Amino acid sequence: MNTRGLRSQLKDSVPVAGLCPQGSYGIQDSLRSGFTSVKNELLPSHPLELSEKNFVLNQDKMNFSTLRNIQGLHAPLKLQMEYRAARQIQRLPFLQSSNLALDTLRGSDDTIGFEDILSDPAQSETMGEPHMMVEYKLGLL
Amino acid sequence: MATLAVRRAPLGGFSFENCKRNSILESEASKVGFSVPTARKTGTTICGVVFKDGIVLGADTRATEGMVVADKNCSKIHYISPNIYCCGAGTAADTEMTTQIISSNLELHALSTGRQPRVATANRMLKQMLFRYQGYIGAALVLGGVDCNGPHLYSIYPHGSTDKLPYVTMGSGSLAAMAVFEDRYKTGMEEEEAKQLVRDAIAAGIFNDLGSGSNIDLCVITKGNVDYIRPHDEANKKGVRHGELEGVQLTGDYRYKRGTTAVLSKVVNPLDLELLEETVQTMDTS
Numbered sequence: 001m002n003t004r005g006l007r008s009q010l011k012d013s014v015p016v017a018g019l020c021p022q023g024s025y026g027i028q029d030s031l032r033s034g035f036t037s038v039k040n041e042l043l044p045s046h047p048l049e050l051s052e053k054n055f056v057l058n059q060d061k062m063n064f065s066t067l068r069n070i071q072g073l074h075a076p077l078k079l080q081m082e083y084r085a086a087r088q089i090q091r092l093p094f095l096q097s098s099n100l101a102l103d104t105l106r107g108s109d110d111t112i113g114f115e116d117i118l119s120d121p122a123q124s125e126t127m128g129e130p131h132m133m134v135e136y137k138l139g140l141l
Numbered sequence: 142m143a144t145l146a147v148r149r150a151p152l153g154g155f156s157f158e159n160c161k162r163n164s165i166l167e168s169e170a171s172k173v174g175f176s177v178p179t180a181r182k183t184g185t186t187i188c189g190v191v192f193k194d195g196i197v198l199g200a201d202t203r204a205t206e207g208m209v210v211a212d213k214n215c216s217k218i219h220y221i222s223p224n225i226y227c228c229g230a231g232t233a234a235d236t237e238m239t240t241q242i243i244s245s246n247l248e249l250h251a252l253s254t255g256r257q258p259r260v261a262t263a264n265r266m267l268k269q270m271l272f273r274y275q276g277y278i279g280a281a282l283v284l285g286g287v288d289c290n291g292p293h294l295y296s297i298y299p300h301g302s303t304d305k306l307p308y309v310t311m312g313s314g315s316l317a318a319m320a321v322f323e324d325r326y327k328t329g330m331e332e333e334e335a336k337q338l339v340r341d342a343i344a345a346g347i348f349n350d351l352g353s354g355s356n357i358d359l360c361v362i363t364k365g366n367v368d369y370i371r372p373h374d375e376a377n378k379k380g381v382r383h384g385e386l387e388g389v390q391l392t393g394d395y396r397y398k399r400g401t402t403a404v405l406s407k408v409v410n411p412l413d414l415e416l417l418e419e420t421v422q423t424m425d426t427s
Contacts, residue, residue, distance in 0.1 A: 045160035048277060052155060055273070110249045112242055113270070115154035 060106070079105070093133040096122045180232050180279075181206045184352025186314030187217060187228035188342050189285045190326065191307045192335035195292045195363035196285035199339035200228045201314070201347050202372070203354035210354070216371065218360045222247050222258045223367065225286030226360050227267075230312035231299060232279040239280045243267055260286040260293040264303055272301030281311045287364050314346025314353040321345045332361065340374055347376050 044050050060083075064076040086101035103109040167177050187200045204212035219240040221227050225247070229236025243266050251258045264284055271278055282297040296309035308326050310318040321342040330338070336359060343357045356372035 044157070045164075046157040048155070048275060049157040049160070051273075051275070052157075053152070110253055112245045112249070113154070114242070115152065117238075117242070118154055119156050120153055 056106075092130070093137045094128045094130045179207055180234065181211050184350075185217060185230040185312030186310070186318050186343050186346025186350060186353040187230050187283050187312050188310040188315075188318045188322065188339060188346075189228065189283045189294045189296075189308065190322070190330075190335050190339055191285075191292050191294050192330040192332060194332065195287045195361065196294055197332075197335045197339045198226055198228050198283060198285050198360040198362070199343045199373075200358050201343055201353040202356045202358060203347075203352070204233055205352055213355050214372075216358065218358055218369070218371075220244060221263055221284070221286070222251065224257060224288060224362065225260055225263055225284065226362060226367070226369075227263070227285070228283040228311070230281045230283075230315075235278045235280040236282065239267065239270065239278060240282070243270070257288060259288040259290065260284065260295065264293075264295045264297065264305075267297050268301050268303050271297065271299060276300040283309055283311050285362060287362050292362070310342065310346075312346070312353065314343075314350035317345040317349040318342035332363075336361065336373075344374070344376050 064080065067076045067079070082105055083102065086099075086105055089097075089101055090099075091097040100109070163177075170177060181204055184203070184205045185201060187198075189196060189198045198218055200217035202212075202214045202217065203210055204215040215233070217228050217230070217236075219227050219229055219237070221240060221244045227240050227243075229240060243263060246266055247258045247263055250262065263286070267282060267284065271280065276299045279299050280297075281299055284295045284297060286293060293305065294307065294309060295303050295305050296311055297303045307328065308322045310316075310322065319342075321338070325338055325341075339359060340357055343353075346353045347355070347357070355375075355377055357374040357376055359368075359370040359373040361368040361370070
C-alpha cells in the first residue's frame with residue numbers, strides 16, 4: 001500500500017551524500033547546484049526526492065511488517081529469503097538488468113507506474129565506467 | 142583530468158536533478174523581472190451526476206496557459222475502461238498521464254482477475270498514486286462509471302482525498318456548476334433530464350468563469366452502453382456574434398447599396414483613343 005506518510009519516511013531515509021561536491025571534476029558546479037552552503041548539502045532539492053528514492057524499500061518494509069503481524073514470523077522470513085535470492089540474479093554491475101524475478105515476487109510485474117515510463121534506466125545517456133564498477137562490486141577498489 | 146566515478150544503479154521515475162538549479166534560476170529571474178513559463182492548466186468546469194440508470198459526466202473544452210487560451214477544443218473526459226470514464230481538471234499533462242496510467246493498470250488488473258473492473262478499484266488506484274506524490278501532481282478528477290454494483294461517482298482531489306457523492310463538480314468553475322446542481326438535483330432523474338442538468342451546470346461554468354469556455358462535452362454511461370457526445374452543445378461559437386443567431390446580419394459587410402448617396406450633377410467626357418498596334422500571344426497549353 002502506498003499510504004505511508006512523508007514524515008515517517010524521513011526518519012529511515014538513506015543519508016544524502018553531503019560534504020563532497022556534486023559536479024564532475026570534483027569542484028562545486030555553481031550553475032547546477034548553486035553556491036555551497038550546509039543547507040544545500042543536507043536538505044534534498046525537492047520534498048519528494050527522499051520519499052521517492054526510498055519508496056520501494058519502504059513499501060516492502062511495510063508489507064513485511066503487516067505480514068508478520070498477520071501471519072507470524074516465518075512468512076516474511078521466507079519471503080525475504082526469496083527476495084535475496086532473486087536479487088542475486090543480476091547482470092554485470094554497469095549493465096541494466098530486468099529484475100523480472102524480483103518484480104514477480106513483489107507483484108509489480110502487472111502494474112505500470114511513473115518509474116516505468118519516465119527516465120527508463122535502460123535508456124539513460126550515461127553509464128558507469130565498467131572496470132571501476134566491477135572493481136567496486138568485488139571490493140578491490 | 143576528470144575523476145572516474147562509481148554510480149549506483151539508476152532508478153526510473155521522476156528525476157529531481159534540476160530542482161535546485163530551477164529554484165535558483167527562478168529567484169534570479171524574478172529579480173531581473175522575467176517570469177518562469179507556467180504549466181498549461183485546464184482551468185475548467187467538470188461535473189458529474191448519478192441518475193436512474195447510470196452516470197452523466199460533463200466538461201467544458203478550454204485549456205488555458207496563464208491568461209491565454211491554449212486549446213479551444215480540448216477533450217477533458219478521459220477513457221479509463223469501457224465502463225468507466227474520468228474528467229480531469231488542473232494541470233493538463235498531469236490529468237492526461239495519470240488517467241492513462243490508471244487505465245493501463247486497470248486493464249492489466251481486469252485481465253488478471255478476469256472480471257469487469259469496478260469504479261472503486263480505479264478510485265483506490267488514483268487515490269494511492271496521488272497521495273504518494275503529496276499533491277505535486279496537480280490532477281483533480283471526477284471519476285464515474287457503472288459496474289456490477291450499479292452506478293458510482295467519485296471526486297478525487299490532487300492530494301489524494303476522495304468523496305463518493307451523487308453529484309460532484311471540480312475545477313475553477315465548480316462553484317458556478319455546483320450552484321446549478323444544488324438548485325435542481327433530484328434523485329432518480331431520467332436520462333434527458335440529467336443531460337439537461339449537466340449541460341446547464343457546465344454552461345453556468347462557461348459563462349461565469351474565465352478559465353472555462355467553448356463547447357460542452359457529455360458522456361452518458363449506463364449498464365452496457367456509453368454515449369460519448371462531443372460536442373453536445375457549442376455554447377460559444379467563434380466568429381459568430383450573438384445577434385446573428387436571430388438572423389440579423391451584424392458582422393462584416395460595409396458595402397453601401399447603389400443610390401445611398403444622392404447624385405447632384407453628372408458630366409461625361411468621352412476620350413478618343415486610336416488603336417496603334419495589336420499583338421496576340423498564344424498560350425502554350427500542350
